[in-house]
Amino acid sequence: MAKKHALFLLAFLFLMMLINGGKGQGVADNSAYGLVSDGVGEVQQSAFIVFKNWASSDSCDQTYGFLPCTTTVLGNIFLILVYGYLMFIAAKFLSDGSEILLGILGPGIIGGLFLPVLSAFPDAVIILESSTLLTPLSDPRFPMGAIIIHLGYLEAKKQLKVQVSIGMGLLAGSTVMLLTILWGSCIIVGKCDIENSVATDLKDTRGFSLTGSGVSTDIWASYAARIMVISVIPFIIVQISQVLHTTSQARLTVLISLIVSLSLLLSYCLYQVFQPRIQKRRLAYAKHKHLMSGILKHLKSHILGRLFTNNGEPNTEAIKKLFETIDVNSNGYLSVTDIRALIIGIQFDAADLDIDETVKSVMKDFDTTGDSQIDMNEFVRGMSRWLTKAKRSAIHAGSDGSNSLSTRYINDFNLRTREEQDKLEDQNEEEEVESIKNPKWNASKAVAMLLLGTVVAAIFADPLVDAVDNFSTATSIPSFFVSFVVLPFASSSEAVSAMIFASRKKLRTASLTFSEIYGSVTMGNILSLSVFLGLIYFRQLTWDFASEVLIILIVCILMGVFAGTRTTFPLWTSLMAFLLYPLSLVLVYVLDNYLGWS
Template sequence: MATMSMAMLAGSAVMQLTVIWGSCVFFGNYDISDSSTSSALENNKKPFSLTGYGVRTDDATRYTARIMILSMIPFLILQLAKLINSSSGIRVVILISLLVTLVFLFLYCFYQVFQPWIQERRLAYVLRNFVKNNLVASLLTAAGEPDESRIREVFHEIDQNKDASISDAELRAFLLGIKLEEAGLRNEDFVEKVMEDFDASGNAQIDETEFHRGISKWLYEANHPDNNQYDERPKLFSRSAQSEEQQSLLAKKAKQQSQTAQNSWFNYFKAAFLLIIGTAVMSLLAQPLIQTINEFSSAVNIPSFIISYVIIPVAMSYRETLGAIKSARLKTKQAISLTFSEIYNAVFMNNMMGLAMFLLLVYIRDLSWDVSAEILVVLIICTLMGLLTSCSTKFPIWTAIIAYLMYPISLGLLYVLTEVLGWS
């Protein structure tokens, strides 16, 4: 059971950093032979080459990759168990790794409360996809201009009390019939983002002019993502002086945030509570889930590590894979940056949450488990890709080939460690 659980964790992390990452580079490639960030339409005149075509990312994406590398520390600690022969010594190593994992999870969540740039980038990613997939087609004319009559209709649909302005309560009521969760958006996050971007006067009301201006801005940014003014560096690392306009915008944002501070803290506690409940539920369901997978593997006569390492990760991540590829096909620096940041954040949370639940089960139930081959595979692949992505913002298309090759190499390494060397 322990080996199967770790294979599922390893399969998900490795697939995201090899197949999905490489697909984003392959489908999002454009000419990167110079420092220009122009679109692919302008660069198609130049001949294709493995070094001249690829993708670029911003600095904040490198910082996200460095955070992902930190998730390898508990995996590295677990390798010490291979040097220990006693079962009590192995339990000590497992306990230390579990404590380090839990500390990293806490620090990661705590850091985002006071430096929420990671959350903001994720919100920008899912919001841009939502606007592109749901609003562009319905609110633009055939000529690609904002459809003023349709935008006006939407405004009056939201303005239920007909006072020529939209409140946050009316916006929430309007969103009840829209399945934002399927796009990865929470209603509260969407409402706060709309009020922040649309409410130019700062009076917690959106009039028709502000609504039209805000919607038009969203539509323009969705179709011209590289023309956006986008902060590439997280505030923690930013050293540049702020202009008066930036200071004014920050003051307005601070005012709006103060109005929702109470709700924000409630959301933090709610998220922590749901995280604890989810962890407990997964811990209870882990054993029957693994037993079901083993039974299925025996019934269809497929090796269990193929089920857990390949089939289940594909089934669980196919939707995210299609979304990442669709985003990368915009062939812009911002689209690639946000997509890669989403992948790195997903790998970090997959590693930390998966490893925490796994080690918790092993330690509490005193399961018989030797340090598995999957631990080493995750450590190698995530470290190599983490170093590559944290040291550069330019990825030629040959890096996608290497990423693709890493997936079958990881399968081969896993086979050698388990079948040839006899690792568990």
């Protein structure tokens, strides 16, 4: 596939070099140099002040002097498709190269800092190109140039605002498209039968049942969704001046939002760097909780009485009797040998259980005095803590009251901790098994793909923005709506791979798919927004995107909170996601055209 894309790119560049001439906007004839002129004399060209991307109704500028442009509707549709596909190829090269490099170098510095930035690079380049306009300068050949320069500057600012809206359209459109169309599509292609509130891998017998089929993810996907919600903070900050109607502090809020956005970008990259280490610690904690639940379940089945009282509190008397049962020497203390005998007698189902580490873990939890033995009071306090954790876990799971409190709390705790440990172990095992053959060759290939993708994105982002702008002018459709609908599909290469991954109908692949979606939105919210805010601040533009920010906040917060608080998504949730896309467009249109937000 990469070879086909490269051949298409070379063929397109060769075709562009064969094209001779085309419509364009010229500069003043320099034969008049040295003569006094009022600026409107016998000038043969259409204008004498050059503004990048400023086209009249009957002319356009060729980007780089050879890439074609047009002022017709169909012509611009064709150019948007061509340049959009080239940007898609660039994004694909960056994505594939990043994955190869990540497989070779691992998820450390490269995976945490370098690759997340590359994933959002196409969007950032398009946003950057959407506001590059030459500032008109005075020309000594024209004595009345000051007046003309002023008029040209006003027109340039107006045109710049139009083109900046293209960047905002991409920023908002990418977020909404990923969390609505792509999110809902992944639910449909990845659906499995839901049994006991969890989607069963590779089992899809219930068709399009809105409640009986769906997708389940692991806890890491939920964490990614919560991080995505945090990433909208800069949007909220930048809107403060408009909410308070204080235009004097507008630039200050833009600067503060820019600083916060860059800080979140750095924090997110550092999180990606240390995430594997965090995951290992979480796995160790999950194993410890499973150890707790296993011991509690074993002790519950071997004692008379209940570990919980009628009001749900730990039963101190039952715990003391349990201590006397374990204390085979009747010396009032539980030694390391006693704890080891207890753990061996439980016969945990984990094949890789380290007995010594397990004994140390239990002693660390119970032996608060550090004398390598557990007395009656330490045992009561430790068991009470464990039972309280089991109770909280069962309540959080929403257990019914069909069984006794002790049985219900402990069984639910055991089930949840086992599932959590299995998910984390499966993820670690699959990451450790994967290996890359011929690492040197693949590393060279990955670097070449990254360089090619970067160059292609940098070259064709500018003509793509021009085509969108010209199409907007030719059709009188606001440039925001054109870029909102079209550009996200050109710069989001993860859409195809996400749906392919989701179609494998496994919890593991579904988790990776949705984590990738949430991660892409997060990077767009902080990296692309940082570029956008930087342009707004340093070019002294006005932030006037209240309606656009509102739809970003609505979609991100709604989907982020929803996905961050659950791990199973029935099929009906895809309909909710799909509905958000047209509602977002309608909301922007109503706010801008009827309520005057823009």
